[in-house]
Amino acid sequence: MSTEPADTGTEGNDPAIEVTPDAAEEALSLLEGEGLDTDIAGLRLFVQQGGCAGLSYGMRFDTEPEEDDLVVEHHGLRVFVDPASRNYIGGSTLDYEHGLQAAGFEVENPNVVSECGCGESFRT
Numbered sequence: 001m002s003t004e005p006a007d008t009g010t011e012g013n014d015p016a017i018e019v020t021p022d023a024a025e026e027a028l029s030l031l032e033g034e035g036l037d038t039d040i041a042g043l044r045l046f047v048q049q050g051g052c053a054g055l056s057y058g059m060r061f062d063t064e065p066e067e068d069d070l071v072v073e074h075h076g077l078r079v080f081v082d083p084a085s086r087n088y089i090g091g092s093t094l095d096y097e098h099g100l101q102a103a104g105f106e107v108e109n110p111n112v113v114s115e116c117g118c119g120e121s122f123r124t
Helices: 021-033 083-089
Strands: 002-004 042-049 055-062 070-074 077-081 093-098 103-108
Touching: 021 042, 021 077, 021 093, 021 103, 042 083, 077 083
Parallel strands: 002 070, 042 077
Antiparallel strands: 042 055, 070 077, 093 103
């Protein structure tokens, strides 16, 4: 398991995953609501096959990272990224949007070359 401090930017050749304060606050609140220890547990961010553009993001809570995960911590939130997903989302920023019509987590990914019309899937 590799751990990457928030201020280093990269580890080896892996671009860092950034997390905004709003995203961290929301995720930590949800983790605590699930009764998970935020010192060990975290948010798993991953890429999966799906959507009309080919790939989509997935998120879930994990009680601890896997041995080969990249682990980044921002604003008290631990984020776990598996090696295969790093290839697609390295350098991305996880944000939380508060809107009148919708609210939720959003991944701002510099690797995306195209997205589907609804913005739910992407291609790198």
